[in-house]
Amino acid sequence: MTELVVQRPEGLYCPPGDFYIDPWRPVDRAVITHAHADHARTGHGHYLAAAAGEGVLRQRLGEITLQTLAYGERIAHHGVEISLHPAGHVLGSAQVRLSHGGEVWVASGDYKVAPDPTCAPFEPQRCDVFITESTFGLPIYRWRSDAELFAEIDAWWQANAELGRASLLACYSFGKAQRILAGVNAAIGPIVVHGAVEPLNQAYRAAGVALPATQLATEITDRAVFKRALVLCPPSAAASTWARRFGDVGTAFASGWMQLRGARRRGGYDRGFVLSDHADWPGLHRAIGATGAQRVIVTHGSIPVMVRYLGEQGLQAGAFQTEYGDEVLETEAA
Structure with a gap:
């Protein structure tokens, strides 16, 4: 079985496609899930992102070589089929769907499942492996309407x-x-x-x-x-x-x-x-369940709790050590 996404010092890397997803070090080709500073950084040679987020991405990063895709549009790169799907996090946020060798992986970036009039709603994607955030991955986090x-x-x-x-x-x-x-x-x-x-x-x-x-x-x-x-x-x-x-x-x-x-x-x-652009505890598990994935990889947030809980639910759960976490930005005055 080919690992469609692995962890490297530069970020999350797709070996068969030879590109990165939200890398934190400069790379030649980067797929960007959204324009928050911990996911979209300067210095990459080529950027691929959702068309809905082009304005905010250019506003934040300046002059970049940017290719955009409409939500659901598919392209092939080195035999890997790539498409971007709404993550419901902020304007232009996207989940990255990768299909190669009969397997489907989805890297969610950051997401929320609650309604938000300022961005496209989260659309779960069926997949074999789901890479999820866990910013608010504790049972105490439950958002009101x-x-x-x-x-x-x-x-x-x-x-x-x-x-x-x-x-x-x-x-x-x-x-x-x-x-x-x-x-x-x-x-x-x-x-x-x-x-x-x-x-x-x-x-x-x-x-x-x-x-x-x-x-x-x-x-x-x-x-x-x-x-x-x-x-x-x-x-x-x-x-x-x-x-x-x-x-x-x-x-x-x-x-x-x-x-x-x-x-x-x-x-x-x-x-x-209490207002968040991330999924709460029930939202995270509702999103994970909707993917049908039997393997889940947690990237940031309450990693040990989430991995343990998912394992108790019968899923194959693991983690990537990343440099994501806009909670640092949100609590800069705390």
């Missing part, structure tokens, strides 16, 4: 606005910020964003994703605007001098890590909203 969560965010924003203070919500600039924009009630007040967020908003709008109007914080001269505003920024900015311009603020952090007791306190936030 978006309707319930955004009602809470709106109520927090509304209460702050009535007190005449800004609502500063820290979140990851790519994916999380746009999901928040699509979910909140923009009628409550103006929406102000950090300079790291707006270019991604523009890429989403260019891709046809409907987002409410946003204003750059640095372009606002009337400080009265801030008194009813929702302000979206990266966690690093929330703890910097950049945030002083808003005066009296209520602060919050939107992340799956807010499920953990103490995470909000360590970050110094008033509120924590």
Whole structure:
């Protein structure tokens, strides 16, 4: 049996196809699952990615040699059939399906199974081997519905606005910020964003994703605007001098890590909203089960727990040691 994906110092490598998936060292040919910094890096000779993510990928990486595929479109490279399928993680996120020698492997990158109006929904692919993340691979992680969560965010924003203070919500600039924009009630007040967020908003709008109007914080001269505003920024900015311009603020952090007791306190936030672009514990196992795979390889997150649990379910489970993990980026202020 040919191993369609193996671990190398540069990243996950497909030997028969002679290419890498989300490599963390510069390589000649890279298939990219999505544009988050731990999966899409500069320095590769040739990039292959989903067409839906072209805008955000170019915005983040600049001038690159990029080939795109529509979801479900198939190409052959050195005898390996490659196709990309929605992962439901962020705009343009994809699972990489590889077919060669009668076997099918799927490398999922990062994914979520919950609905999200800002990206194509997760589509399970039947396969022999499934390579999965496990960022929130513990039974404690179980997400509530978006309707319930955004009602809470709106109520927090509304209460702050009535007190005449800004609502500063820290979140990851790519994916999380746009999901928040699509979910909140923009009628409550103006929406102000950090300079790291707006270019991604523009890429989403260019891709046809409907987002409410946003204003750059640095372009606002009337400080009265801030008194009813929702302000979206990266966690690093929330703890910097950049945030002083808003005066009296209520602060919050939107992340799956807010499920953990103490995470909000360590970050110094008033509120924590449990919102993640990754699958929770039930979602991970629902996704794995839908593939029909008898062998599962875990790449990052709660690896030992996930491998042990999958083995107890009768699956052949193992792990790749990778350099993935945008939890580092999400908790930079914690």
